[in-house]
Amino acid sequence: MEAAGLPPARHLVYTHHHWDHVWGACAWPDVEVVGHRAGARILAAEVRRPWSHQYLRGEVEANPRLGPSFRARAWAMPSWEGFAIIPPQIEFDDALTLPCGVELRHVGGRHAEDSTVVAVPDSGVLLLGDCFYPPPFHLREPDDGYAVDLIERLLDEAELGRYE
Ligand SMILES: [Zn+2]
Known part of the structure; x- marks a missing residue:
């Protein structure tokens, strides 16, 4: 960012x-972390887990459905030095506008109860995170699929000019 003059x-x-969206936050010590209240509650509990490769192995033995996610975590973590889960320091319920103008809006949905979309002002960009992503295969139920109702709501808002 510095090299780009930002x-x-x-x-x-x-x-x-979800871990693949939050575990890197500890590499950013000088920022305030913002997240939905429901995710903050979940992460407050995740902070208390004794994360290590041994812990991940034990959890998978106790619950094989965790295997794909927990094995991916193990692969992503060659070392646990300096690792910490950072719960949001700023929480919101429905929506929040940051001082820079970026708008956050809670949309929920099947993928995660705290799914939030992020609108970047004057850019035509709406970041969706994983909000319309189906559950991973190992956690799917027979009727799981894309959250088409959520996509339709977002498209309706785009047609109203809220997002491009
Ligand atoms: Zn996710």
Whole structure:
């Protein structure tokens, strides 16, 4: 960011609480983390887990459905030094506008109860996180699929000019 002439980041937004979206936050010590209240509650509990490769193995033995997710976590973590789960320091319920104008809006849905979309002002960009992503295969139920109702709501808002 410095090389690109950009100002330092001030906020880091969680689009939802899943590990592949939040475990990197500890590499950003000088930002305020922003997230939905439901995800903050979940992450407050995740902070208390004794994360290690041994812990991940034990959890998979106790619950094989966790295997794909927990094995991926193990592969992603060659070392646990300096690792910490950072719960949001700024929480919101329905919507929040950051000082820079970026708008956050809770949409929920099947993928994660705290799914949030992020609108970047004057850019035509709406970041969706994983909000319309179906559950991973190992956690799917027979009637799971894309959250078409959520996509339709977002498209309706685009037609109303809220997002491009
Ligand atoms: Zn996810």
